[in-house]
Amino acid sequence: MATDRTHRPATSTRSRGIPEATVARLPVYLRALTALSERSVPTVSSEELASAAGVNSAKLRKDFSYLGSYGTRGVGYDVEYLVYQISRELGLTQDWPVVIVGIGNLGAALANYGGFASRGFRVAALIDADPAMAGRPVAGIPVQHTDALEKIISDNGVSIGVIATPAGSAQQVCDRLVQAGVTSILNFAPTVLSVPEGVDVRKVDLSIELQILAFHEQRKAGEDILPEGVIPDDETEPPVAPPADTVTKRPDPGSDGDRPAVMPA
Amino acid sequence: MATDRTHRPATSTRSRGIPEATVARLPVYLRALTALSERSVPTVSSEELASAAGVNSAKLRKDFSYLGSYGTRGVGYDVEYLVYQISRELGLTQDWPVVIVGIGNLGAALANYGGFASRGFRVAALIDADPAMAGRPVAGIPVQHTDALEKIISDNGVSIGVIATPAGSAQQVCDRLVQAGVTSILNFAPTVLSVPEGVDVRKVDLSIELQILAFHEQRKAGEDILPEGVIPDDETEPPVAPPADTVTKRPDPGSDGDRPAVMPA
DNA sequence: ATGCCTTTGTGAACGCGTGCACAAAGATGA
DNA sequence: TCATCTTTGTGCACGCGTTCACAAAGGCAT
Incomplete structure (x- = not known):
């Protein structure tokens, strides 16, 4: 999973x-x-x-x-x-204030999550970089601008942050969170975050989960067709020889990896 | 992660x-x-x-x-x-039609996810049990009622299903998906799904991720205070003796576990 | 052609996680 | 009190995953 x-x-x-x-x-x-x-x-x-x-x-x-x-x-x-x-x-007998950064589709959905309070997690603040979002209430909590990030973390003693921004800004947001004192991060953006020693990061990535399922799915489908023990070394022909000194540019792989598993806006 | x-x-x-x-x-x-x-x-x-x-x-x-x-x-x-x-x-060189069941906050957010197409995943249909949702377009795709689930799976040759329903209906939806031919499931509902042999299930659970972070966070906080090597066997007093023949009912643990990581409606 | 330099591919050792199988412990009833 | 039955707690072995360390392989310059 x-x-x-x-x-x-x-x-x-x-x-x-x-x-x-x-x-x-x-x-x-x-x-x-x-x-x-x-x-x-x-x-x-x-x-x-x-x-x-x-x-x-x-x-x-x-x-x-x-x-x-x-x-x-x-x-x-x-x-x-x-x-x-x-x-x-x-550690659920104590109160854990968390902030959610990036209030797009996913961020808003997370803010509406009802399972927080019952487990000691409390949404202390919603933060977004879009000035147009500022002040607008989501799940009853007014969205605040990224400028106030450090103050929010500090004032509320937040140690857990949730990142639901596009991949492009995730590392930057992460750095600011860590700098401000956050030591645990739940990352929904499709990027590898680099953090200093002592900071925990857990990653949730829909795209990766689906790809893993696809792998097993393909395997199942293959077993139905192929006889036992036969190894299909190359089902389809390779597009270009492995040691190609000429750079074969791909047409357009589709702009991916710039948005979190769920589009923020 | x-x-x-x-x-x-x-x-x-x-x-x-x-x-x-x-x-x-x-x-x-x-x-x-x-x-x-x-x-x-x-x-x-x-x-x-x-x-x-x-x-x-x-x-x-x-x-x-x-x-x-x-x-x-x-x-x-x-x-x-x-x-x-x-x-x-x-298996990303082929097309993978997927259905999303449960179009609440999270389901809608998933439907809006832009990273599907570029990886060969295509949202074939959105399904919800609420009749009021039927026909309403989400992310450009009209929501269909659960009644049509089997037909949708069959017509589109869907083998991967995403469950974003409340926990209470997740197993039922799962059973119907499997019965209709789905063999891979991505589960966002906070429940353990039981499936027959040959069906893969991957689970995404926000609440669990946060709890794991909380554990490590608590540990970090404890290290700052306690001297090295000391094991705090019981930081707080236990509420009641372990072998209590009297059933001590808890006040109210807060109704949890009935909604997926992100509230569907 | 030859030797040097870089980087891959992998054998081997180690550590963690899992599952078996059973002894220890407590409840229960005579 | 004692025997029996149930269920926990764990020693042990096995297998998977990770990491080290190095030999093999290829490029490149002379």
């Missing part, structure tokens, strides 16, 4: 003994547990919870073992207690 | 000898190469390209080695040729 394993913070250090892979699954467990909690289910076995979370029960038990021994043998896990423990471990 | 490594198709089989981790990076390389191509750069070294893609050069070379020997020692890789080879490997 998107954020993928294919998605890791630059720092792959094992924080407090908890493996990165486990951290990535904790929110999934938490969601399943919250659902059980709302149904007033008192306890769950690792088997049941694993099934709800779509993972192996042994993996789930090992994941929980990194947090501590919160289960009761012969019974299972206390739902409420586990919800609290995971929330605490993830 | 989001698309994680935490996010892998159910089938972790090594397709045609290409590791899953490599497949996930190919789109990144492709983007960097496309940028070079537009600047008419004829060749790149593994070092340069790796830097642009934000990876280790040895990793990049090994990744490319799974595709074949497309480089020239002492020189580097021919940009145009490599663009073609990666595109072909990813």
